[in-house]
Amino acid sequence: MADRPTPIETLRAVVRFAPPVGDRTERRLRRAAGVADLRRQARRRVPRGVFDYVDGGAEDERTLRDNADAFGRITFRPRVLRDVATVDPSTTLLGRPLPLPLVLSPTGFTRILDPAGELAVARAAARAGLPYALSTLGTRSIEEVAAVSAGPKWFQLYVWRDRGLVRDLVGRARDAGYEAIVLTVDCAVFGKRERDVRRGFTLPPVVGPGTLLDGALHPAWTWDFVRAEPIRFANVVGRDVGDGARPVTLHDYVNAQFDPAVDWSDLAWLRSEWDGSLVVKGIQSVADAVLAADAGADAVMLSNHGGRQLDGAPTPIDLVAPVRDAVGGRVQLICDGGVRRGSDVVKAVARGADAAAIGRAYLYGLGAAGERGVDHVLELLGAEVRRTMALLGVADVASITPDLVSPP
Numbered sequence: 001m002a003d004r005p006t007p008i009e010t011l012r013a014v015v016r017f018a019p020p021v022g023d024r025t026e027r028r029l030r031r032a033a034g035v036a037d038l039r040r041q042a043r044r045r046v047p048r049g050v051f052d053y054v055d056g057g058a059e060d061e062r063t064l065r066d067n068a069d070a071f072g073r074i075t076f077r078p079r080v081l082r083d084v085a086t087v088d089p090s091t092t093l094l095g096r097p098l099p100l101p102l103v104l105s106p107t108g109f110t111r112i113l114d115p116a117g118e119l120a121v122a123r124a125a126a127r128a129g130l131p132y133a134l135s136t137l138g139t140r141s142i143e144e145v146a147a148v149s150a151g152p153k154w155f156q157l158y159v160w161r162d163r164g165l166v167r168d169l170v171g172r173a174r175d176a177g178y179e180a181i182v183l184t185v186d187c188a189v190f191g192k193r194e195r196d197v198r199r200g201f202t203l204p205p206v207v208g209p210g211t212l213l214d215g216a217l218h219p220a221w222t223w224d225f226v227r228a229e230p231i232r233f234a235n236v237v238g239r240d241v242g243d244g245a246r247p248v249t250l251h252d253y254v255n256a257q258f259d260p261a262v263d264w265s266d267l268a269w270l271r272s273e274w275d276g277s278l279v280v281k282g283i284q285s286v287a288d289a290v291l292a293a294d295a296g297a298d299a300v301m302l303s304n305h306g307g308r309q310l311d312g313a314p315t316p317i318d319l320v321a322p323v324r325d326a327v328g329g330r331v332q333l334i335c336d337g338g339v340r341r342g343s344d345v346v347k348a349v350a351r352g353a354d355a356a357a358i359g360r361a362y363l364y365g366l367g368a369a370g371e372r373g374v375d376h377v378l379e380l381l382g383a384e385v386r387r388t389m390a391l392l393g394v395a396d397v398a399s400i401t402p403d404l405v406s407p408p
């Protein structure tokens with residue numbers, strides 16, 4: 001009979017020491033198994049005021065929570081023993097082939113998280129082959145983003161009181177090769193984001209004792225922030241609307257500059273000005289989806305601005321099926337809000353969306369690890385979409401049908 005192994009021999013047989021990873025960002029990313037992990041890392045890395053600006057929602061944040069919870073209320077009805085040796089999540093959106101039914105939604109003031117800001121997000125989106133919508137309130141300009149990204153680019157528009165400025169922005173987007181204008185319509189007045197109100201959060205942050213302490217507790221972010229060039233609303237630098245050179249609350253800026261009198265005739269006007277794809281973002285009812293389709297929109301983004309505007313607004317994922325029934329075939333549908341997993345993307349498609357969109361998910365990646373963090377988010381979501389499809393028994397996007405989710 002062979003001798004029994006000594007405890008040391010047993011240990012030697014099972015213990016493997018992984019080679020140390022020198023790069024801190026790489027170490028961080030290896031520990032981030034999902035978007036929720038990147039959110040936690042971003043929370044530690046950036047000052048609390050900055051994190052709350054990104055993470056927070058309007059008033060009691062019911063809609064913010066509900067957007068994500070609504071995905072949790074949907075369960076799958078998987079099919080088995082179907083050949084899923086090859087799973088292909090590619091699709092076509094606004095005439096463009098995409099590797100995944102996924103879009104990066106516009107987010108203003110992105111450089112507050114990381115100095116590379118919109119350039120980092122645009123480059124990561126282009127690498128992944130996914131559309132990125134640059135915000136009107138971006139901290140890199142239409143042209144700067146176009147210079148670093150050959151990928152599909154959309155430009156998000158708010159309607160300024162100064163319509164000359166709107167026309168100018170649309171012309172610049174056309175000249176720079178943007179494929180779509182995204183008109184955001186859920187921001188007639190600014191939502192009350194109470195985390196920002198409590199902190200007196202301004203853009204850029206005013207340095208006071210609170211911000212100094214917050215900054216001192218997050219030295220890596222602070223070091224990057226003080227070395228980088230000042231943050232501006234890059235699309236309107238030099239215009240008399242103010243470019244954020246002087247600290248301003250977003251609430252005051254939006255309410256002063258954006259026109260609350262915007263109506264459907266403005267959408268008709270925009271349609272006549274812009275011959276590229278037109279996306280209407282912030283549709284929250286079947287009736288308005290029909291009006292947007294009638295006005296010549298190519299796609300509708302069902303969205304409540306990530307719960308940052310009207311608290312108590314309907315959740316986008318629950319609007320997909322009724323809107324699809326009313327306007328499907330006339331416009332494409334994008335479901336925006338609460339997407340944190342590839343399985344959420346698949347649920348949106350099963351309900352009838354052509355694609356899902358993410359805002360905070362990529363911002364958490366950016367806050368946690370800069371540009372590589374955004375890459376990581378897009379890789380995680382892509383892998384999750386493919387895995388979910390395989391476990392559901394579907395090999396392509398056309399096979400993701402309503403019978404695969406409950407309620408359908």
Ligand SMILES: Cc1cc2nc3c(=O)[nH]c(=O)nc-3n(C[C@H](O)[C@H](O)[C@H](O)COP(=O)(O)O)c2cc1C
Binds near residue numbers: 053067108136137303
């Ligand atoms: C920090 C932040 C800034 C945003 N800025 C804009 C903006 O400038 N224009 C816009 O149309 N939507 C803006 N949104 C809304 C997003 O485009 C998107 O609708 C929302 O983030 C989707 O919800 P999610 O974050 O749960 O994915 C912003 C969202 C966040 C979190």
